[in-house]
Amino acid sequence: MDLAAIKKTTDRNQAKASDPLASAWVSANAGTGKTYVLVQRILRLLLSGTPAERILCLTFTKAAASEMANRLFKDLAAWATLPNIDLARKLSKLTGKSTDEATLRYARRLFARALETPGGLKVQTIHAFCERVLQRFPLEAGIAPHFSVLDAEEATALRRKSIEHILSRAASEPASAEGEALKIVIAHAGEDRFDEILRYALTDRDRLKAALNAAGREADRLDGYEPDLRAMLNVRAGVGEMDLVEEMAAILDTRELDEACAILAEGKKTDQEIAVNLNLAKMVAASQSRAEAFAAAFLTQDKSLRQRFITKGLREAQPALTARLISAQEIFHGLMQEYDALRLARASTALVRLAKAVMEIYDGEKAKRSALDFDDLISKTFDLLDKSQAAAWILYKLDGGIDHILIDEAQDTSPKAWDVVEYLADEFFSGAGARDIARTVFAVGDEKQSIYGFQGAAPKKFADMGQIFSRKSETANQNWHRIPLTLSFRSTSAVLQAVDRVFGGSDALPGVHLMSSIVEHHAFRQGQFGLVEIWDTETAEKQDAADPWSPLEDHAPDEPVVRLANRIASKIKYWIDDKTILQSRGTPIEPGDILILVRKREPFAAPMIRALKARGIPVAGSDRIKISDQLAVKDLIVLGEFLLMPEDDLALATVLKSPLFDLTDEDLFEIGHGRRWLLWDALKAKAEKNEAYKEVADWLSRWLARADLTPPYEFFAGVLLAGERRERMISRLGPEAGDAIDEFLNMALRYDDKEPPSLQGFINWMRHSGTEIKRDMEQGRNEVRVMTVHGAKGLEAEIVFMPDTCGKVGAGRGEPLLALENGKQETGEGAHLVWSIPASRNVAQIQEARQSKRSLEQEEYHRLLYVAMTRARDRLYLGGFETKTGREKDCWYDLVRQRLDPILEPAQDSFGNRVWRHGSPQTVEPDRSRSTSSAPDWAEDLPGWAKVRAPKEPVRTIPISPSSIIPLGEEEQDEEEPAGQAAISPLRLASGNRFLRGRLTHSLLEHLPNIAPAEREGAARRFMGERGRELTKQMRESIVSETLAILRNKQFEPLFGPLSQAEVPVAAHLPAAKKGDVPIYISGQIDRLVIEEDRIQILDYKTNRPPPRIPEDVAPAYLIQLAAYKLAIGKIFPGKPIACAILWTDGPNLMPIPDDLLETYRAELVPRRRSRT
Known part of the structure; x- marks a missing residue:
């Protein structure tokens, strides 16, 4: 068939798929435009008069829902503004019919109607839909109104807490049923795999609940679970492990053993090896040891029958003995299978018992929080529609609001989600639900692309549901279309030919086709390379x-x-x-x-x-980035571990080598080699003689002081801000470290909001967190x-x-749990859950279950390749x-x-x-419209005015923050450095509290004047204890003393009296003083402003040590700042005298600044600022 014919067939199939009067089941190959067909169907439904709120479109992911909604709104928005001719052409192409004026008017209004639809268009995931249903009927569902939905991170933490609770309870009561179960599970799993095994048991709670229900009688106590498993595994009722060991040990009596050993010892090497093991069985008295010796004689290492048991010559010479030994071998093999099956039944029951207890605690914790997890959303909705006494009424209410159901990526829909959809759609085909209007079900998917089996997706269910809805539609005399889409708009002929060769033909790979008999693709891109x-x-x-001294490499x-x-x-x-x-x-x-x-x-x-x-x-x-696996996050976590336990030398060494401090191996060797105490003590000792080590020790000391008192978010945010440590980490570890750090801080913030904030709790929570960043790779x-x-x-x-x-x-999967059919169900639902412990390899039923599971994995392996x-x-x-x-x-x-x-x-x-x-080969003109760097397909060409150079802007006002004004060629002076110091120490520049003394002093001078004099000292010490933890005790005392000395000085009383104001924001617009100047806008904050009847005083605090002696020696930056403040206040209070002064806290000393000196710097304000811009 040529391309024109295939294109014509595809157009016809797409039209049938989007027909709003018929239900349709579409099987679409990769690249055939599934989303396009679905959007076209919604548009035709809207155009046919269906209210937007009566359309339910279910997608597999939020991203798919968002993309679909965007496409819909884009098309509807275009309809609202297109010229009549263009709109008529589009609508005719969509519907296959001519368009009249009324239809055009109706189409233009659809965009507004869709926007105004109550609750918006129902284009959402199945989880979002179920959440809406439960929010609408919470009491009928037996859940709390206004429930919240746990995210994956919260659910994981809550499950972890539930597991710890059960383990603690079981360990404290070893004789209880849970205590005995814990012993059995640990015996088979070991401590290393215990968490993993229990997590697998809890992964699919629906399967676990079904398994418990399958146990039948007294399921709450699990009394029926092990007996049922025994029966299924052909284990005799009432027999115990030691009973079977005794039977195996007595498989041959002493006389038979003597005879067998004597004859086999004369045989060939193989016979002699059997004789050795049988002789060992004769010599040992303990039943367990005797049974083990028989196992070595009769069975291989994997517990299967020895195929060359007794050589041919000996068989012919001793037929009677041979028959007896072969009979004993077969009976022993059967007993060994029964023994292993019994152990399997006991281990499986123990695991299910623990998992059931954890699940009950987990459900209880969710109930306390009025919360549901994602699995609950679907299962609770299913129970609401299936078992609730109000189910009929709920379905009636839902039926009145939905006329069309559309399902995208239907092959990935889980069986439980299909059950919900089936309940909703049942009313479309029967009883009062089969109204006069056409009500339809539409699904589009591709069984060849069903690759989410680990999330419950079953491609067979997609095919089965197609058959179910087809029969229901025919019974109700409704139109039904089963439509294949095979024309790929994505891949070239060469790629599709390879795909057909691999997956098509008479020997097609298992698992890639259920609804179609063959796999066939047609390429739209004919003639392209x-x-x-x-x-x-x-x-x-x-x-x-490998050289043991060489660095380890991945x-x-x-x-x-x-x-x-x-x-x-x-x-x-x-x-x-x-x-x-x-x-x-x-x-x-x-x-x-x-x-x-x-x-x-x-x-x-x-x-x-x-x-x-x-x-x-x-x-x-x-x-995908797992947060806890990122180096930047590991560095921050190990920092927390050191601060919680300074005795942890390894944690400290890791911190020192991390980008937080960037010490080298040589530095670590110098610090740690030959020490007789902790690495932390060695570092502090070295810090006394090494300035670089002193800075490191100082930072760690400050963080140690804050670790127990500061919430995790505030603590780690401070660590990353100090000394530009975030920038250091990104510089060394790469840009992706920034994403990991941001998410780490987000997690710390969420932890602070939901848990008692503590560093210990947060670090423990992070260790067990499986949070991942899913990056947008579109x-x-x-x-x-x-x-x-x-x-x-x-x-x-x-x-x-x-x-x-x-x-x-x-x-990478290796799930150790299997579903064992119990004969009560046609599918695995309700089957008993069994734990395939190593001993179960010899159990026939487990071998069959494993082979069945392996076949399913093989099929998904093929689909993943597709x-x-x-x-x-x-x-x-x-x-x-x-x-x-x-x-x-x-x-x-x-x-x-x-x-x-x-x-x-x-x-x-x-x-x-x-x-x-x-x-x-390339036989057609290249399609130059496609390019990776080009704009998205929804983008339009820029209008003409956007391509014309903009006219020159008029001179604009320049905003000035006085505290940021610095003369050209000068740097802002550090208040903590001596005024005449030529350069600031690089170590001081890296310090996060370079300006901390000044900020704390400003805060005390702002707030203490409002406190009664007798209470000021206590308030100041409390404030410094909280905000000044990063400073030494001596420095904190110095700040308190200086501040109180100022407030107790009678000379300064007017400055802090009732006419004064602290931290006064000021803003003023100053026009150009003369032609050629630029107008400026001043905005800042004055430390202290005193407004008296006859004058105004502007006061600025400075903490320089030592302060300058005369105004002329004051740093130019300070004088420009005061000049700017004076200009702004003069604009606000014209004609009033204004005096400016600096209060040096070291002394203290009040220094008035002469007007003529300020005038000098005032003249430099505008030109300096203008030259910088």
Whole structure:
């Protein structure tokens, strides 16, 4: 079929899919415009007269909901302003019908109607919809009105708290059911994996609840759980572990053992080995040891039957003995299976018991907080519609508000979410709900792209729901369309041909098609250059033993991972430097054209990003950042750990080497080598003789003083501000450290709001936090993107690299829990939850469950490959890195290489490397409208006036802050430095409290005059104890003494009397004094202002030590500041005498400033300011 015919079929299918009078189930290949079809359907629904509030559109993510809403509003906004001819053309293309004047008027009003819809357009995630339903019917759902929704971080912390509560309770009552369960679980999991195993059990609470319900009788006490598991696993009722051990130990009596040992000892080597183990069984008395000896004789290490049990010659010579031993072997194997199954049943029941207890505590804690988590939103809504006594009434109320349900990315919808949708849509097809108007269900998805099985998505459910709604629609005599979309607008022919070769044909990979019998793609971009290139894998080479004195590295330079990362980075660098043309576009390849996909971030993402940065290639970094794994955050956490326990030498050493202080290995060696005490003590001792170490020790001492008294956010914000430490960390660790630091501070702020603020609590909370930053990787910035395939779903790029192709199925998952069918359900829902402990490998039912799960993982593995390959628009590069054992069987690399082999051609790349290629040539004009750095598709050309040079602006007023005015060539003087000092110490410049003394003194002089004289000293000391913790005790005492001396001095009483005001803001506009000058606007704050009947006094405090002796020696910056204040006050109080003075706190000494001196600096105000601008 040619492109014209395929395009015509696609247009017809898209029109059927958007038909507002029919329900539709759309299966759309990657790149075929799923979102476009969905938006077109909503527009046609609105145009047909459906009120916006009666349309419910459910999406998989908030980003997808936002994108869809933006597209809708963009189109509706355009309709409101388009000329009639253009609007009529658009509407005719949308509906396939001619448009009259009334329809045009109606279409123009839709934008306003959509904006005014109560509650807005219902384009939202299933979680957001369920939240709305529960908010509307909280009492019927059995939850608190005005409940809150826990975010993932809060839910994790609450689960952690619940687990700790149960562990504490179980440990304190070891004889209780929970105590016994804890012993069993720890025995099988160990302390290292205990948290992980329990977390898996709690991950899917619906599955856990279903398993508990499946236990039947007395499920609250779990009395029925283990008996049911025993029956399912063919374990006899009432038999215990020791009973089975005794049976195994008695499998052969002493006479039989003597006979067997004597005969086997004369046989071949294999027979003799069996004789040794049987002889050991005869010699030991303990049943456990005897059973172990029999196991060594009868079974292999993995507890399966020995296949070469008794050699052929001995079998023929001793048939009777052989028959007896083989019979004993088979019986023993059955007993061993039963023994392992019993242990499995006990371990599984113990784990479920603990998980059930944790779940109950967790639910109770949520109830106390009137909160729900994300899983609750769907499960509570389902229960509301399924089990509530008011379910019929609720469905009736909801039915009255929804006429059309649309589901985007339907293949990723979980079974429980489908159940909610089915309840809502049931009324569309039956009873009072089947009203005269057409009420429809629409779903668009692609089972080949269902890759979220770990979140509950099931592609089979998508296909099943299509069948269910199809039957219901036919029963109700409603129109129903099942529509395939196969024309891809994204990828070139070469890429799609490769995809069809890998996933199509009679031997299609399992898991990629359920609704369609074949996988077939058609390319819209005919005649454009496309390329699929496969590289040889990077193999592991034998490495020399590492030098124990060399620094540790994440990856050695010659590791396969690093070699492949360098090869990709070099190729990208060559493209950019050489300005290699992207043929389909006719412009050079840019960094933003490139997407590098990995199955999981480790081990490839970090070396890849490093290789790109090393070559100066712009790279967006990782798409997800786990906060607690970021170096900047680790440095801040370890600082907290040291402050909580100064005896922790390792924590202190880490802090000293971090960007917080930047000490070197040599510095650490000098401080710590040969010490006889703590590293902290050694640092303080060295600080007495080394100024650099003194600064470090001073900062740590200040932070130690504040750690127990300051909330975490305030504390860490102060640490990062002091000495520009945030800037230091970003400079050393890279720009991405800024994102991590910001989120760390946000987490500290949230912790302060929700928990009793303490550094110990916050550090512990951070250790267990799994918070991640999900970075927006939509193509906008011109940077290479390195992402997981899961994160890249929905994205595309001109060039895609797939370097992570040699890994095994299910790598990184390893979930230890399985659902064992109990015969009561057709699906895994309600099945018993079993823990596949190592001993369960020999249990047949567990082997079957594992194989079933492995098959599901294999299918999703194939679908993940499909998603990865279909991200590419023009070029797809596939490579791989192997481990020492080679690459995994049936890995992506082998699947693609083998299936593409007939169409691949050998070639050499620009670096001389052997590659295999399949391509399509450029035979049409390049599409130059596409460019990574171009504006988004919604952007419009700038209007003409925006391209005309703006006329010269008139002279504008210059704003001046008096305290910031500094004469050219001079620096602002540090109040803490002697007036005549030639330079400020670099160590003092780095200090965060360089101006702290002045600020504290100003604050005391502002507030103490308002306090009764007898109470001033106590108030001053309390204030300094709180705000001056970073200063030494001697300095704090000095500030208090100086301030009180000023306030007790009779000479200064008028300055602090009832006619005075503290910290007076002042602002004034001063026109140009003469032609050519610039008008100025003065804005500042006067330390003290005294307004008397006959004059005004302006007072400025300064803490310089020692102060100048005469006004002429005062720093010019201070004099300009006073001149500016005098100008501003003169503007406000014209004609009144104004006196200015500086109060030097060291003395104290009041220094009046002569008017003629101020006039000198007043004359310099305007020209100085003007010259700086």
